[in-house]
Amino acid sequence: MNRVFSGVQPTGNLHLGNYLGAIRNWVTLQADHECIYCVVDLHAITVAQDPAELRASTREVAASLLAAGIDAKTGILFNQSQVSAHAELAWIFNCVARLGWLNRMTQFKEKAGKHRENASVGLYAYPNLMAADILTYKATHVPVGEDQKQHLELCRDIAQAFNSQYGVDCFPLTEPLIFGEATRVMSLRDGTAKMSKSDPSDYARINLTDPPDLIVKKIRRARTDPDPLPSTPDELESRPEAANLVGIFAALCSESVEAVCRRFDGAQFSTFKEKLAELAIAELTPITAEMQRLMDDPAYVESVLHDGAERARNLSEPVIREVQEVVGFLIA
Numbered sequence: 001m002n003r004v005f006s007g008v009q010p011t012g013n014l015h016l017g018n019y020l021g022a023i024r025n026w027v028t029l030q031a032d033h034e035c036i037y038c039v040v041d042l043h044a045i046t047v048a049q050d051p052a053e054l055r056a057s058t059r060e061v062a063a064s065l066l067a068a069g070i071d072a073k074t075g076i077l078f079n080q081s082q083v084s085a086h087a088e089l090a091w092i093f094n095c096v097a098r099l100g101w102l103n104r105m106t107q108f109k110e111k112a113g114k115h116r117e118n119a120s121v122g123l124y125a126y127p128n129l130m131a132a133d134i135l136t137y138k139a140t141h142v143p144v145g146e147d148q149k150q151h152l153e154l155c156r157d158i159a160q161a162f163n164s165q166y167g168v169d170c171f172p173l174t175e176p177l178i179f180g181e182a183t184r185v186m187s188l189r190d191g192t193a194k195m196s197k198s199d200p201s202d203y204a205r206i207n208l209t210d211p212p213d214l215i216v217k218k219i220r221r222a223r224t225d226p227d228p229l230p231s232t233p234d235e236l237e238s239r240p241e242a243a244n245l246v247g248i249f250a251a252l253c254s255e256s257v258e259a260v261c262r263r264f265d266g267a268q269f270s271t272f273k274e275k276l277a278e279l280a281i282a283e284l285t286p287i288t289a290e291m292q293r294l295m296d297d298p299a300y301v302e303s304v305l306h307d308g309a310e311r312a313r314n315l316s317e318p319v320i321r322e323v324q325e326v327v328g329f330l331i332a
């Protein structure tokens with residue numbers, strides 16, 4: 001049986017990168033997979049969070065997921081902290097993963113930056129918790145953006161190490177699912193940096209909450225170079241900002257980058273940006289409207305998460321019991 005798990009942090013507004021790189025694919029996978037989706041609040045506190053804002057963001061991200069088409073009835077949607085199995089298995093994985101493996105993680109290096117000594121231990125051990133999120137459901141597939149590929153490789157290493165240390169076949173080797181034309185959406189201000197919730201410039205990203213006029217403004221101001229659009233994707237290789245906008249366009253209209261280059265061959269970016277803004281608005285406006293409607297009913301959103309957590313707990317409990325047995329914990 002194929003079981004899909006994926007998560008998103010409640011660290012602010014979701015943006016077009018989260019949407020095209022992950023969430024839209026999550027929606028597609030629901031048609032033929034058992035899907036478990038999670039708002040990962042335990043991951044969020046690896047950097048300081050204001051408690052009231054964290055609660056609000058958790059509701060808001062859940063509302064965005066529902067508005068984008070996540071089906072919490074056939075699938076499961078919940079917030080991580082409501083299911084203690086995640087933290088429990090993460091501790092066991094802290095004792096399986098090697099320091100050398102975590103030292104290679106580029107996301108920690110990027111996020112801790114120059115202040116490595118001041119980073120939380122949680123930020124460093126983040127990939128172990130991510131492995132626990134996935135393996136507590138023995139998920140077989142994880143849809144993610146390109147940026148999470150290395151963490152998925154670590155998850156496989158942990159599963160393999162656990163199985164071999166204890167001589168069992170407990171955990172699957174989970175496969176990443178990285179698909180679509182926008183697996184790595186870049187900042188609108190810098191084509192070499194990832195579009196990110198924590199970028200200090202709001203003009204670097206398109207948020208799912210942005211009204212149409214702001215989307216137009218952000219796309220108009222997006223950095224490009226003076227050349228017109230090229231006829232082939234090869235010519236975009238040395239033009240990161242241009243490549244990013246063409247990639248976003250391709251993802252939004254479900255065409256290949258090649259087809260978009262053919263369509264706009266020789267066009268000026270001013271013309272292209274207008275078309276891109278139209279596409280983005282057409283895709284995002286219905287989601288934003290539904291999200292606002294859901295945000296006006298926080299009790300409903302919380303009830304969805306509560307119900308999802310209960311169902312997630314039912315799936316994780318037998319796995320935790322199996323792991324306790326394997327590890328040798330005496331459970332009365």
Ligand code: AQP
Binds near residue numbers: 008009019020194195
């Ligand atoms: N720029 C991106 N392009 C494609 N996919 C992306 N994802 C995130 N940014 C991009 C994918 O979205 C999913 C959820 O990510 P997340 O919010 O939990 O964490 P993140 O990757 O750390 O996202 P941010 O925006 O960069 O958050 P902050 O700024 O809080 O660290 C993942 O599948 C991710 O691949």
